[in-house]
Amino acid sequence: METRHLPTRTAFLGAAQAARLVARHGPGRCLQGLAQAIEADFARWPDFEKSARIAHHSLGGVIELMPVCDEQDYAFKYVNGHPGNRLQGLPTVMAFGALADMATGMPIFLADLTLVTALRTAATSALAARHLARPGSRCMALIGAGSQAEFQALAFTELLGIEQLRVFDLDPATMDKLADNLGHAGIAAARITRCASSREALDGADIVTTVTAAKRRQAVIADADVRPGMHINAVGGDGPGKTELPVELLQRCRIFVEYPPQTRVEGEIQQLPADAPVSELWQVITGQAPGRTQDDQITLFDSVGFALEDFAALRWLHALARDAGMLQPLDLVPALADPRDLYRLVRDAAHLDSRA
Amino acid sequence: METRHLPTRTAFLGAAQAARLVARHGPGRCLQGLAQAIEADFARWPDFEKSARIAHHSLGGVIELMPVCDEQDYAFKYVNGHPGNRLQGLPTVMAFGALADMATGMPIFLADLTLVTALRTAATSALAARHLARPGSRCMALIGAGSQAEFQALAFTELLGIEQLRVFDLDPATMDKLADNLGHAGIAAARITRCASSREALDGADIVTTVTAAKRRQAVIADADVRPGMHINAVGGDGPGKTELPVELLQRCRIFVEYPPQTRVEGEIQQLPADAPVSELWQVITGQAPGRTQDDQITLFDSVGFALEDFAALRWLHALARDAGMLQPLDLVPALADPRDLYRLVRDAAHLDSRA
Numbered sequence: 001m002e003t004r005h006l007p008t009r010t011a012f013l014g015a016a017q018a019a020r021l022v023a024r025h026g027p028g029r030c031l032q033g034l035a036q037a038i039e040a041d042f043a044r045w046p047d048f049e050k051s052a053r054i055a056h057h058s059l060g061g062v063i064e065l066m067p068v069c070d071e072q073d074y075a076f077k078y079v080n081g082h083p084g085n086r087l088q089g090l091p092t093v094m095a096f097g098a099l100a101d102m103a104t105g106m107p108i109f110l111a112d113l114t115l116v117t118a119l120r121t122a123a124t125s126a127l128a129a130r131h132l133a134r135p136g137s138r139c140m141a142l143i144g145a146g147s148q149a150e151f152q153a154l155a156f157t158e159l160l161g162i163e164q165l166r167v168f169d170l171d172p173a174t175m176d177k178l179a180d181n182l183g184h185a186g187i188a189a190a191r192i193t194r195c196a197s198s199r200e201a202l203d204g205a206d207i208v209t210t211v212t213a214a215k216r217r218q219a220v221i222a223d224a225d226v227r228p229g230m231h232i233n234a235v236g237g238d239g240p241g242k243t244e245l246p247v248e249l250l251q252r253c254r255i256f257v258e259y260p261p262q263t264r265v266e267g268e269i270q271q272l273p274a275d276a277p278v279s280e281l282w283q284v285i286t287g288q289a290p291g292r293t294q295d296d297q298i299t300l301f302d303s304v305g306f307a308l309e310d311f312a313a314l315r316w317l318h319a320l321a322r323d324a325g326m327l328q329p330l331d332l333v334p335a336l337a338d339p340r341d342l343y344r345l346v347r348d349a350a351h352l353d354s355r356a
Numbered sequence: 357m358e359t360r361h362l363p364t365r366t367a368f369l370g371a372a373q374a375a376r377l378v379a380r381h382g383p384g385r386c387l388q389g390l391a392q393a394i395e396a397d398f399a400r401w402p403d404f405e406k407s408a409r410i411a412h413h414s415l416g417g418v419i420e421l422m423p424v425c426d427e428q429d430y431a432f433k434y435v436n437g438h439p440g441n442r443l444q445g446l447p448t449v450m451a452f453g454a455l456a457d458m459a460t461g462m463p464i465f466l467a468d469l470t471l472v473t474a475l476r477t478a479a480t481s482a483l484a485a486r487h488l489a490r491p492g493s494r495c496m497a498l499i500g501a502g503s504q505a506e507f508q509a510l511a512f513t514e515l516l517g518i519e520q521l522r523v524f525d526l527d528p529a530t531m532d533k534l535a536d537n538l539g540h541a542g543i544a545a546a547r548i549t550r551c552a553s554s555r556e557a558l559d560g561a562d563i564v565t566t567v568t569a570a571k572r573r574q575a576v577i578a579d580a581d582v583r584p585g586m587h588i589n590a591v592g593g594d595g596p597g598k599t600e601l602p603v604e605l606l607q608r609c610r611i612f613v614e615y616p617p618q619t620r621v622e623g624e625i626q627q628l629p630a631d632a633p634v635s636e637l638w639q640v641i642t643g644q645a646p647g648r649t650q651d652d653q654i655t656l657f658d659s660v661g662f663a664l665e666d667f668a669a670l671r672w673l674h675a676l677a678r679d680a681g682m683l684q685p686l687d688l689v690p691a692l693a694d695p696r697d698l699y700r701l702v703r704d705a706a707h708l709d710s711r712a
Binding site: 008012014015016017019020022023024027049051054056058059060061062063065067069071074076078080081082085086088089090091092094095096098100102103104105106107112114115118146147150151174177181184185330331332333334335336339340341342343344345346347348349350352353 | 364370371372373375376378379380383405407410412414415416417418419421423425427430432434436437438441442444445446447448450451452454456458459460461462463468470471474502503506507530533537540541686687688689690691692695696697698699700701702703704705706708709
């Protein structure tokens with residue numbers, strides 16, 4: 001085994017610095033970098049020790065821990081989902097995570113992952129669509145125009161060549177915000193069509209991205225509006241009892257997932273029998289399972305978000321922040337003069353305090 | 357439900373500040389406070405959503421996540437165990453954790469827990485022994501004299517009235533370090549007897565604490581040396597394949613554990629059939645199960661460390677640090693001007709950078 005020279009202090013990247021890093025590189029280049037990092041790690045899927053995330057639910061939402069490791073690196077993310085948070089001025093989703101060294105357990109990097117979670121989710125969707133959408137797809141319907149919809153729009157224009165966006169949201173102001181933010185990112189208003197219904201949005205779309213704040217079992221698109229050849233990128237349904245697609249539609253789709261043990265609990269396929277056939281994204285990426293095989297298939301990427309995406313994102317972010325000189329030391333765990341003598345910490349601290 | 361006024365920024369307590377706080381209050385008072393906090397939370401055991409910790413193993417050790425919540429608060433700890441770390445100048449065990457608000461998912465407190473983990477483990481052992489050891493126990497054998505042994509010695513002298521310590525460690529220098537550190541904490545050398553074997557250490561002991569760095573299935577004390585009426589506090593065996601006690605001894609003991617689904621995998625009782633009878637510490641604390649019922653029983657607390665101890669410890673530490681004015685704001689997750697507009701972070705950061 002190679003010797004790695006690891007730091008003995010934890011490096012930190014806060015939320016403001018993470019946003020600055022993304023702004024400097026541009027969201028488009030970040031999405032490219034993330035998709036590349038995620039694809040590379042999905043391509044070596046068997047290297048990882050994987051498990052479904054650990055969720056703790058309350059009336060208002062969910063808090064989750066998402067760990068994963070290979071032989072060398074360990075990563076975990078903390079993430080919440082609380083749809084009512086905006087009433088208290090807090091984001092619906094907040095996330096942070098850490099990278100650690102498997103050989104020593106030393107946490108080497110701690111970072112805000114709120115913005116990066118939004119980017120990695122969109123990058124994973126675009127990555128899946130590269131393998132599953134019809135070649136030459138140019139028009140995407142967006143059902144839901146919240147924060148994640150904006151990152152989805154960016155990812156699909158940047159990574160897949162989507163030229164036209166057909167947007168539907170129950171709230172017109174949310175569509176205004178999306179158009180304004182996409183304008184800032186270089187997507188001209190002429191490329192965005194506001195629609196009066198999901199049916200209208202799906203009309204002529206090659207790809208359908210559903211990314212609503214559905215809180216129950218809902219059907220944000222109608223089965224009858226989905227035509228042969230479409231690729232559905234289902235992002236919004238991501239918890240038990242929280243789905244976006246009608247079950248009749250699922251029965252017409254070839255279904256692709258990140259990690260079956262987690263998706264069967266959290267994804268659209270919680271509506272199907274536990275043994276309903278699905279393909280895994282990593283198998284498609286490595287050529288071990290076919291992606292789309294015919295133009296008239298309806299493909300579905302049932303996205304819920306998997307720990308390996310955060311593993312890849314943390315390593316990508318760590319490298320980017322290091323290159324930018326943005327890492328700050330954080331006293332997250334102690335350095336000991338004699339690693340066998342933990343009590344010495346108390347003695348030294350008492351000594352320092354008495355001299356102060 | 358009561359309205360709680362929660363901070364919108366995460367508060368941080370680093371390793372140096374945590375040690376300073378412990379030194380100021382004194383380890384004895386900290387152990388008292390922790391035992392009280394842990395007992396109070398164990399007494400309301402059914403309030404918590406519990407699970408076994410999630411462990412990722414490598415050749416060199418293990419990294420674990422330990423989450424738990426009640427209706428109001430969520431806590432998790434990150435902790436590693438890498439016996440070979442001292443060769444690289446790193447502590448064997450490093451830990452940090454966070455408290456979050458269940459209603460919003462906001463992480464309100466992030467802290468080093470390395471020193472606090474050592475303290476809470478010892479406090480839990482002493483708490484268990486209060487219910488399980490013979491009343492009037494005055495002499496404790498310590499098998500293993502590493503860092504945790506020192507905290508165990510402090511906890512049992514402070515919380516249980518132990519007056520005499522009989523210590524055995526394979527390494528005499530480790531026993532020197534223990535005596536030196538205990539001297540600093542006010543335990544006179546005359547109260548510490550160095551023994552040449554575990555048999556000698558157990559001679560006359562009321563309580564036996566095993567806290568070695570056993571890496572395999574070992575027997576650090578002999579079955580024949582354990583006499584009726586002893587209480588055994590087994591701390592060192594805490595992972596699959598890592599035990600300290602001979603199985604014959606287990607068969608003579610009344611066994612008490614923290615959380616059976618975790619202890620059956622990690623504790624001494626991994627050597628017993630999966631349905632071997634055990635009592636849970638919380639049941640004893642609440643009077644729902646008997647502790648020691650006869651003077652000649654051999655009782656065993658099979659300690660592995662449970663998330664609820666860290667939940668209690670984090671809340672205790674948070675209050676202590678707040679009262680001491682030691683909390684520092686940390687930019688762990690973003691504050692958004694409009695919580696529905698995550699992309700605004702990128703725009704604002706770009707704007708700031710362009711003005712810089």
